[in-house]
Amino acid sequence: MDHMHPTTEQLAAFAAGDLTGTAAQSIRDALESSPNLKAAEMRLRQIIATMQTDDTQTASAFVIERAVTAFAEHVRRPVEASPQPSLIEKVRQVIATLVFDSRTQPALAGFRGTSAGYQLSYETEGGDIDLQVTQGKDANLWKLTGQVALENKNLKGEVKAMIADTGRLAESANIDEHGRFRLAVTTGSYELHVSLVDRVIVLPELDTG
Amino acid sequence: MSTSDEHTRRESARADRGVDPGLEPGVDRGQAPAADDDIALIAACVRGNQNAWRELVNRYSRLVFSIPRRYGLDEQSSDDVFQTVFANLSKRLSDLRDPKSLPKWLITAASRATWRILRERKRDATAAAHDGEMVDADTPAPERILQWERQHLVRQALNRLGGRCQALLEALYLDPAKPSYEQISQRLDIPVGSIGPTRSRCLAKLSEVCGGLGFE
Numbered sequence: 001m002d003h004m005h006p007t008t009e010q011l012a013a014f015a016a017g018d019l020t021g022t023a024a025q026s027i028r029d030a031l032e033s034s035p036n037l038k039a040a041e042m043r044l045r046q047i048i049a050t051m052q053t054d055d056t057q058t059a060s061a062f063v064i065e066r067a068v069t070a071f072a073e074h075v076r077r078p079v080e081a082s083p084q085p086s087l088i089e090k091v092r093q094v095i096a097t098l099v100f101d102s103r104t105q106p107a108l109a110g111f112r113g114t115s116a117g118y119q120l121s122y123e124t125e126g127g128d129i130d131l132q133v134t135q136g137k138d139a140n141l142w143k144l145t146g147q148v149a150l151e152n153k154n155l156k157g158e159v160k161a162m163i164a165d166t167g168r169l170a171e172s173a174n175i176d177e178h179g180r181f182r183l184a185v186t187t188g189s190y191e192l193h194v195s196l197v198d199r200v201i202v203l204p205e206l207d208t209g
Numbered sequence: 210m211s212t213s214d215e216h217t218r219r220e221s222a223r224a225d226r227g228v229d230p231g232l233e234p235g236v237d238r239g240q241a242p243a244a245d246d247d248i249a250l251i252a253a254c255v256r257g258n259q260n261a262w263r264e265l266v267n268r269y270s271r272l273v274f275s276i277p278r279r280y281g282l283d284e285q286s287s288d289d290v291f292q293t294v295f296a297n298l299s300k301r302l303s304d305l306r307d308p309k310s311l312p313k314w315l316i317t318a319a320s321r322a323t324w325r326i327l328r329e330r331k332r333d334a335t336a337a338a339h340d341g342e343m344v345d346a347d348t349p350a351p352e353r354i355l356q357w358e359r360q361h362l363v364r365q366a367l368n369r370l371g372g373r374c375q376a377l378l379e380a381l382y383l384d385p386a387k388p389s390y391e392q393i394s395q396r397l398d399i400p401v402g403s404i405g406p407t408r409s410r411c412l413a414k415l416s417e418v419c420g421g422l423g424f425e
Contacts, residue, residue: 012412018405043424044416050359051382059274063288067270068263070292071299099297100325119329123297130325 006030008040015044095202096122096129124201126150129194133208140187142208148179148194148201155179157196164189164205248308255303266295269315272361276319280327290322312358320349359424366418373397374411381408 006014006027013019014027031038100121117134127150134143148155157175161183162168170190173183181194185208192203250268253261273294277287297318305311349357367375380393381404394401 008413008416009406009409012416013405013409016405016408016412018409040416043420044412046359047363047416047419047424048382048412050356050363051378053356054360054363054383055279056271056275056360056364057278059270059288059291060284063274063291064266064270066288067266067292067295068259071262071296097300100293100322102329119325121325128321 006037008044011037011041012044015041015048094124094199095204096124098203098205099123099128120203120206122201122203124150129201129203131192131203131206133206136184141184142187143182143184144192144206144208145182146180146192146194148175148181148196150179150196154197157194159183160193160195161185161206162191162193164191247311251302251305251308251311254299262299265298268365269312269361271364272312272357273315273319275357275360276316277323277326280323282323282326286326290319290326293322294318312361313354316349316354316357362419362422362424363415366415366422366424369418369422370411370415373399373407374414377404377407378411378415 010019010027014024019027027041031041098120100119102119117132120131120133122129122131127148129146129148132145134145135141136143144161146159154177155175156177158172159175159181160172161170163170170188171183171185173181175181175194175196187208190206190208192206194201194203250261250265254265270291274287274291277290278284282290294315298315305314367378370378376397377393377399380388380396388396390401390404393399393404399407
């Protein structure tokens with residue numbers, strides 16, 4: 001063995017613990033004298049350790065196929081570049097996308113929404129908004145408990161529940177510095193307008209009841 | 210290892226990759242680095258290439274599915290997290306600011322989706338005591354994210370390696386049945402005494418592929 005320039009195979013044998021005695025010592029001597037060799041041996045050890053501690057699990061073919069076919073429609077229609085909104089429009093309104101509704105998730109054991117309450121999750125640029133809708137003691141009254149999570153944003157603001165049909169304000173509440181808010185509305189269809197420092201996030205088509 | 214030592218090691222590795230006279234010459238560099246591969250794959254998906262989308266889902270299925278399972282969700286709930294993450298990805302592909310950060314994006318999305326479920330279950334359990342109180346979303350520690358990214362990269366590298374090397378290394382390190390050398394010898398038709406040297410050769414090749422994929 002050329003102890004000054006061990007091959008990667010020799011380094012691999014050393015990293016795997018296959019070398020002993022003088023052979024191992026030769027490698028150790030070479031590592032001491034070469035940061036590059038040391039780096040290469042370190043990478044081999046990390047790769048071995050990564051495999052030895054691998055705790056990953058694979059999804060079933062059925063699960064994978066569902067993801068492939070169910071969302072192929074989104075991929076089939078290429079996204080067209082939308083015209084760049086003006087700065088004023090950017091500041092004014094951003095429409096959030098509903099990405100999760102516990103009422104439509106029959107597979108989630110113990111998580112399905114009930115008439116007494118359900119969970120909604122919206123995604124928007126730079127973060128998301130979680131909303132819990134629960135029925136009050138009065139069957140016609142609904143409590144909306146929400147939390148805004150945005151990266152590096154001042155989260156203080158105001159949330160308004162606008163009646164969907166008329167656009168009139170139904171209720172409003174403050175948003176605290178942690179992005180949390182709570183308000184109550186009667187049974188009906190609303191848009192929530194979450195007003196922050198630099199934008200208004202619209203949560204469309206919120207139906208209570 | 211300190212941050213500065215790690216940085217030095219990475220810079221040395223980048224500067225000398227492939228030219229160190231002490232390392233085995235002539236190693237096939239293989240296909241394009243995974244980062245570049247992902248960029249091309251994402252671009253193809255955005256153009257509507259369904260085969261590219263299938264490849265993308267397959268490539269990252271293990272990374273995504275493992276996260277809810279690690280947090281204790283059953284297979285059905287993990288399936289829901291899986292569908293949610295790829296649904297979001299399909300809508301956000303064209304908005305990805307840095308395609309090279311796709312693994313981190315998926316880890317974050319899967320973790321967030323998992324914690325929404327766990328948070329709701331916790332809320333159900335403690336509703337009487339904490340009416341309406343939201344639990345902060347969990348973000349995996351950076352070292353865990355690095356570990357999960359490395360696991361993903363090594364698996365990708367093994368797939369690229371293919372053949373006997375992939376089969377041997379998976380049998381030695383990834384097979385939960387932990388086969389003996391005798392069993393591996395029979396399965397792969399390798400003499401028992403050759404397993405060690407073959408492993409070294411395969412590890413050397415795997416290391417090269419991992420380096421090309423950005424393993425750090």
